Each structure stands twice: as C-alpha cells, then as structure tokens.
C-alpha cells in the first residue's frame with residue numbers, strides 16, 4: 406500500500422517548484438513568497454474532504470495523534486481508552502502525553518468494541534481513541550454516542566484510512582479530533598507527514614501553537630515576531646511535504662477506487678471458496694488496503710496460512726503481527742500495574758488480551774497495492790483456494 410507506486414511527473418514538478426522558489430518553510434517570509442503557501446493548500450484540500458472546520462498538517466501521523474491529545478488537554482495520569490489491535494504509534498502517542506493507555510476489547514470487525522470501552526470509563530478517562538484498522542471504520546455512531554453520554558472527547562486514529570468513510574462521512578472528521586498519516590507505507594504518502602482535524606476553535610488554537618513551539622501564527626507578523634502560547638514541540642511540516650500532499654489528495658479517489666476494485670475480486674473469490682470475509686461497519690467506506698478473512702479456529706488459520714504460502718502467496722495471521730498488536734510489546738508489559746503519574750496502570754501482560762487474541766488468531770490478511778496486475782491478484786486467489794481447501798475440509 407505504498408503511495409510511491411503512483412508517483413509521477415506531478416510530484417516531481419510540485420517538489421521542484423518549492424526548491425526553485427527556495428521557499429521551504431511553511432511559516433514566515435510573507436513578503437517574499439508571492440502568496441504561495443503549499444502546506445496551507447494541503448490543509449485546505451484535507452479539510453474539504455472531511456468537512457472539518459480546521460485541519461493542521463504536521464510531520465507524521467504519530468505527531469498528529471500527540472497534537473490531538475495535547476489539544477484536548479490530556480495530562481499526566483489521565484486515562485485514554487483504545488484498542489489492542491493498532492499500530493504501536495497510537496499507544497506511543499498516549500504514553501508521550503504521560504497518560505495511561507487502557508485497552509478495550511475488539512468487536513467482530515476487529516476494531517475497538519464500544520461496549521467494552523464503555524465498561525472501562527472511570528472519572529480519570531479523558532479520551533476514547535477508536536482506530537480504523539486495515540481500511541475499515543470503527544463503529545463511529547457508537548463512539549460519538551459514548552463521547553456525548555460521558556462528555557469524553559473521541560479522538561479518531563484514521564492514520565491508515567485516508568479516503569475512507571463511515572455512513573458517508575470521511576474518516577478523521579467524525580470525532581472531536583481525527584488524525585491522518587502520509588508515511589511511506591500509506592496508500593498516499595508525502596514521505597513523512599500527517600494531518601489533524603477538529604471543529605473546535607480552542608482545540609485548534611492549542612494544537613496549532615503546540616505543534617510549533619507555541620508560535621501564535623499570524624500573517625501580520627514575520628517569523629519570530631508573533632506571540633507565544635505555552636510550550637510546544639517541532640511537529641511542523643515543510644512546504645515540500647505540503648506540495649506533495651496537494652498532489653496526493655488529488656489522486657486519492659483514483660487510488661481508493663483501484664484498491665476497492667481489487668479487493669472486490671479477491672473477496673468474491675474467497676466467498677466462493679467458502680471463506681468468511683471480515684465484517685465491516687460500512688462496506689462502501691472501506692479503503693480496501695487489506696483483504697482479511699476470519700477462519701473458524703486459530704488452528705484453521707495456521708493451516709490456511711501454510712497452504713497459502715505453499716501455493717505461492719503468503720498471508721499474515723493478525724495475532725502474529727508484532728507492530729500492530731499490543732500483546733507483543735515488551736515495553737508495555739513492563740508498565741503493568743505501576744504507578745504512572747499518579748494513576749495505577751492495568752495489567753498489560755499477554756493474558757490481558759485474551760479476548761482480542763481469540764479473534765486476531767483466526768484472522769488472516771493479504772495487503773493490497775494500488776497498482777496490482779491481474780497476475781498479482783490471481784496469485785492471491787490461488788492462495789485463497791489452497792488455504793480454504795486445507796483449512797475448511799471436513
């Protein structure tokens with residue numbers, strides 16, 4: 406799913422233009438830049454997609470998540486509920502704020518179960534972070550309902566699902582804040598980059614200042630002469646990434662359509678072989694970056710995986726994924742039941758993830774690319790056939 410697949414002259418032109426104008430900083434030099442602000446154009450294109458009031462481009466998806474948590478005021482010792490099936494960055498963002506990650510269970514779509522999240526709410530809970538994994542949305546109606554019921558902000562990790570939607574609304578723009586990633590492994594990439602969304606002017610102000618050392622950005626003042634608000638960090642994006650982002654978002658519909666077309670073929674073939682695709686909350690909004698099938702047992706998933714490999718196309722069993730499943734993170738396990746900035750952490754030992762394990766150990770997945778040849782697709786279909794024969798016999 407790496408977006409460099411679709412790089413062409415457009416990206417070269419966009420980058421060359423920034424370099425030729427020698428205007429690489431997104432802020433300042435207002436009188437010399439001829440009114441050209443590429444990072445701002447990227448933000449404008451992003452918020453047009455989500456319909457959000459504000460979009461802030463930052464240096465990565467991880468930076469977007471940290472900025473969102475800081476923007477809503479997450480403090481040391483606050484609890485943030487999230488899912489054990491996510492890229493490690495979601496949890497790193499919580500820990501970077503010295504907040505305590507609290508893990509819910511996952512539902513049949515493999516995303517955070519809103520019902521399990523509700524049971525974990527305490528007076529210390531200051532955010533809920535559903536993650537849209539492997540192309541498909543979490544149950545956003547349930548999460549926005551939960552947020553309203555308990556007055557807790559919902560921070561959507563949509564880092565993997567730029568271009569996805571839930572009931573007609575773009576992912577990243579549904580929660581109180583949302584984050585996108587454009588890292589080198591994403592369907593659309595700018596090298597490294599992210600975008601964080603919100604509709605709340607106060608949250609946006611806090612995020613905008615935080616991501617750039619507290620600068621209160623204003624075109625009335627040149628760089629360094631503006632006001633300062635609190636402490637921050639440097640999560641700025643450059644004009645190079647901004648220019649690449651404008652091109653990336655213009656290619657988004659075509660990229661997602663190609664992925665959906667490939668996934669449809671693979672899913673239909675899988676169903677014909679008796680396989681059960683992962684159910685999703687909104688089929689139409691799936692960005693189709695992965696084809697996931699759920700086997701009846703963990704043993705069947707192992708048999709499937711071995712037969713698929715034998716047939717020439719290996720697949721992953723999600724429970725084995727070391728970067729995307731909290732059970733495997735030693736540093737997290739070591740944080741179990743410790744005093745963490747005034748809050749006692751939960752157990753993060755492998756046993757704590759038994760519910761997720763039951764589902765993830767039965768889930769097999771194939772990653773898809775935007776430009777897949779019919780031979781590539783056929784290879785996966787052959788693997789599905791071999792896997793289904795081995796795993797579903799009897």
Ligand SMILES: Cc1ncc(COP(=O)(O)O)c(C=O)c1O
Pocket residue numbers: 465466467468491492494495536537562564565586587588598599
């Ligand atoms: C679910 C999820 N959250 C956050 C991130 C972090 O994004 P980045 O790599 O841009 O920091 C990723 C990236 O893989 C991700 O998949």
